Amino acid sequence: xxxxxxxxxxxxxxxxxxxxRLRQRLSQYALAAKLQxxxxxxxxxxxxxxxxxxxxxxxxxxxxxxxxxxVPVQWLLEEE
Numbered sequence: 001x002x003x004x005x006x007x008x009x010x011x012x013x014x015x016x017x018x019x020x021r022l023r024q025r026l027s028q029y030a031l032a033a034k035l036q037x038x039x040x041x042x043x044x045x046x047x048x049x050x051x052x053x054x055x056x057x058x059x060x061x062x063x064x065x066x067x068x069x070x071v072p073v074q075w076l077l078e079e080e
Contacts, residue, residue, distance in 0.1 A: 009053030013062060013076040018051040020069040020076075034068045035061075 006012065021031050028047040035042045040061055049055035057065075066073045 010055055011050060011053055011057045012079060013057055013065070014051045014053045015080075016071070016076045016078070017047075017065060017069070020071045021047075021051075024069055026069075031065075031068065035064060038064045038068065040064050 021028070026034070028044045028051075032042050032044045032047050042061070046055055050057055062073055062076055066076055
């Protein structure tokens with residue numbers, strides 16, 4: 001499967017994930033742990049790569065990330 005880049009990034013949500021995570025005062029490790037309790041197997045390094053835009057994020061992952069960070073999915077996907 002080929003994953004495409006969009007404006008040099010593999011996702012749109014990375015910057016917003018970081019912003020919401022910091023607002024919640026969660027570390028990348030804590031967010032990864034919360035994702036794992038929701039059934040998404042993800043480690044801290046994956047969170048880091050999402051936030052810098054070098055990791056593709058599946059739709060089901062975005063949905064759970066939004067739930068954990070208490071933000072709308074649409075907000076995560078908006079461009080600034």
